Structure formats: C-alpha cells, structure tokens
Amino acid sequence: MQISAVLILALIIYLMPTIRVDISWTTSSSGSKVLVADQLDLSSRNVAFRASLGALFERAGIRYDLVIGSNITVDFYRMLPSMGYRLIVLRVHSGLLYPISLDKPVYLFSGEKYSSSKYEDEQLNNELVPAQVTEISPVYFAVGLRFVERSMNGTFLGSVIIISGCSGLINTYLADALLSRGASAVISWDGLVTAKHTDRAFNYFMEDFVTNDVTIEQAVRDTMGGVGPDPEYESYLKVYPENAGRIRLSDLLSPSWPTTRTTTTTSELVKALALPASSSRLDEQRLQ
Numbered sequence: 001m002q003i004s005a006v007l008i009l010a011l012i013i014y015l016m017p018t019i020r021v022d023i024s025w026t027t028s029s030s031g032s033k034v035l036v037a038d039q040l041d042l043s044s045r046n047v048a049f050r051a052s053l054g055a056l057f058e059r060a061g062i063r064y065d066l067v068i069g070s071n072i073t074v075d076f077y078r079m080l081p082s083m084g085y086r087l088i089v090l091r092v093h094s095g096l097l098y099p100i101s102l103d104k105p106v107y108l109f110s111g112e113k114y115s116s117s118k119y120e121d122e123q124l125n126n127e128l129v130p131a132q133v134t135e136i137s138p139v140y141f142a143v144g145l146r147f148v149e150r151s152m153n154g155t156f157l158g159s160v161i162i163i164s165g166c167s168g169l170i171n172t173y174l175a176d177a178l179l180s181r182g183a184s185a186v187i188s189w190d191g192l193v194t195a196k197h198t199d200r201a202f203n204y205f206m207e208d209f210v211t212n213d214v215t216i217e218q219a220v221r222d223t224m225g226g227v228g229p230d231p232e233y234e235s236y237l238k239v240y241p242e243n244a245g246r247i248r249l250s251d252l253l254s255p256s257w258p259t260t261r262t263t264t265t266t267s268e269l270v271k272a273l274a275l276p277a278s279s280s281r282l283d284e285q286r287l288q
Contacts, residue, residue, distance in 0.1 A: 032063035033253055035085040039072045039092040039111045040165070042140075043133055044195035052203055053089070060210050062253070072111040074119060074128065077143045081181050082154025086252040087162075089202070093133055094142075094165035094188075105173035107131060107142035108163065114139040127151055145177040156182035158258030160216065160247060163188035164198045169238045184258065185216060185244035191235035201227045201237060209249055217245030 036053055040046070050066065057064045065085075067076065072092070080088070093109035096102075107129060114130040119141070122128040127150060131142035161183050168188025169175060175186040187205075189198065204227050209219040216239050229236045239245045251257055 032065050033084070033086040034062055034064035034089075035067065035083070035087070036064060036089045037067045037072050037076070037091065039069065039090075039109050040195060041069045041091075042111055043093070043137065046195070046199050049091075049199045049203060053206060056206060056210050062210070070111040070113075074110055074112055074122075074141050074143065077108070077110060077147065078151055079153055081152050081156045081159075084157060085159055086157060086257060087160050087249070089162045089164070089206075091164045091199075091202075093131070094163055095167050095192075096170065097129065102171055105145040105177075106163075106167055106170065107144045108165070108174075110141045110143065112141050114141050122147060122151060125150065145174045148174065148177040148181055152181055156184075158182065158184040158252075160185045160187065160244075160252060162186075162202065164202050165189075166192045166235075169240055172240055175240045179241070185247060186240050187216065187220065188238065188240075189230070189235040190238050191230070192233040193230040193235045194232060197227075197230045197232075205237070213248050213250050215246050215248050217242075220245070 034057065036050070038050060054064075054066075090108065094106055096104050096106060109131050116123070119128050125146055126144065127147035128141050128143060130139045132139045156178070159182070161178055163169075163186065166189060169186065169190050175188075178186055193201075201223050205219050205223040208214055208222050209216065214222070220237050220239050223237055
C-alpha cells in the first residue's frame with residue numbers, strides 16, 4: 001500500500017532514548033483526573049519541565065498520571081476519551097501535512113514507530129499518517145481529526161486538552177472534532193513554536209492555572225504577558241472556543257463536572273459556563 005502524505009515539522013531535534021511507563025489504556029491508572037503525555041521526550045527531552053509540573057501538582061494535592069515516549073501509541077489515543085481525565089496535557093509534536101495548506105487539519109504525533117502494515121484501514125482513511133520532525137528523523141504514526149471522529153472510543157468528560165506542540169489552533173478542524181468527542185476546550189498555538197518556548201510558556205501557564213485558580217482566559221493572557229509569543233515564529237497561545245476561557249481548574253476537578261454534557265457536542269456545556277461571546281478568530285497568516 002502507498003502512503004504519500006508525510007508530516008514534517010521544521011524543528012531541530014535531539015534524539016534521546018525512550019522512557020517506558022506501564023499504563024493500562026482502559027481507564028485512568030490511579031483514578032486521577034489529570035494526565036501529562038510527553039511524546040516530545042523522544043526528541044526534545046525536558047526532565048525539568050516534567051519535574052516542575054509534578055511538583056506543582058504535588059503542592060496542590062492533585063494526583064496525576066504521566067505517560068512518556070513510545071507509550072503514547074495509537075491505542076493510547078484511541079482510548080484517551082474513555083480514560084476519565086479532566087485535564088490532559090499533550091506535550092507532543094503536531095502540525096499540518098506537507099505541502100502546507102491552512103485548510104488541512106492538524107495531526108498529533110504518537111510515539112509509535114510507523115509501519116505500512118499496521119492499522120491499514122485507518123491509514124487508507126487518512127485517520128493515521130506517517131509523521132516525522134525532519135526528513136532524517138524517525139517516522140511515527142500521527143492521528144488526525146478523522147481518527148478522533150471514527151476511531152476514538154468513548155467520550156471526554158468535558159476535558160480541557162492542552163496541545164503544546166505546533167499549530168494546534170492554526171485552524172479549528174482538529175479542535176472541533178475533539179469538542180464533538182466531549183472536550184470542553186483546546187489550548188494551543190496558532191503557528192509554529194520551538195520546544196524551548198512552549199515548555200517555558202506552559203510552565204508559566206500551569207503555575208498560574210493551578211496555583212492561582214485563574215480562568216483559562218486569564219492564564220493565557222498572563223502567559224502571553226509574562227512569556228510572550230514565540231520569538232522565532234511569532235505564534236500566540238489561544239483557547240478555543242472563546243467561551244470556554246472562563247473555566248477554572250477548580251471547575252474541572254469538581255465532583256459536579258461537567259455541568260452539562262451530551263455525547264455529540266459540548267456547545268451546551270460551553271453555554272452553561274459562560275455568557276455568549278464572539279467566535280474565535282485565528283490569525284491564519286502566521287504559518288506560511
């Protein structure tokens with residue numbers, strides 16, 4: 001079978017060995033409501049970032065699960081909605097298919113090495129594509145919006161999903177698919193971003209969001225004020241949809257969350273959380 005589309009991100013990477021963590025992809029392994037998935041450990045390891053997040057959650061008394069490297073498989077993504085997490089931090093490579101076009105959906109890297117003989121149906125349907133960071137780096141499976149729509153199991157429980165990699169909100173195709181699967185908000189960049197800058201920005205964001213229990217909207221604003229856009233690519237951190245910007249961590253961890261839920265859309269949930277606001281407008285000229 002022939003797979004022509006390859007996802008390549010214009011980033012310099014440093015190859016590192018994989019750390020393995022045993023996790024069952026049927027439910028949260030510990031009953032925790034927070035997940036950190038670090039696929040970038042395979043190429044841009046940042047142990048200090050993970051340690052900082054862990055210390056932050058520990059101070060706040062929040063249990064969390066950590067998944068690293070090659071454990072972020074296709075089946076990890078398949079089962080993710082059914083695992084019960086409220087806050088999901090995806091430190092993963094992400095981006096658009098080459099040749100770049102803004103009307104193409106964003107794909108998320110897994111840590112599973114690519115094979116043309118695996119997941120053949122999903123590959124034929126463009127649910128999965130081969131993906132690499134540069135032309136000489138390893139090739140992994142990446143999941144797209146069709147995978148979210150067709151092959152994910154279960155429904156997110158109003159989850160807030162952070163995509164720390166490139167271009168997660170350069171358009172809203174993938175984000176809309178995640179919302180339809182039950183997520184309440186997606187937080188990401190509107191263009192390319194370096195690993196160093198996104199780690200610094202999300203360390204700042206999480207400190208504000210967790211310690212100060214500010215809204216997502218406020219934490220994004222504070223992060224852009226304190227850290228700023230990516231200095232190389234001028235990408236900005238966004239939250240989608242804008243109405244979900246009023247969510248706080250205390251809302252997510254509340255026993256009553258989500259306040260309103262359907263199996264097909266979170267529009268009613270968003271309406272319940274915030275007053276109507278103008279729809280999000282992405283600056284789609286940043287990634288050429």
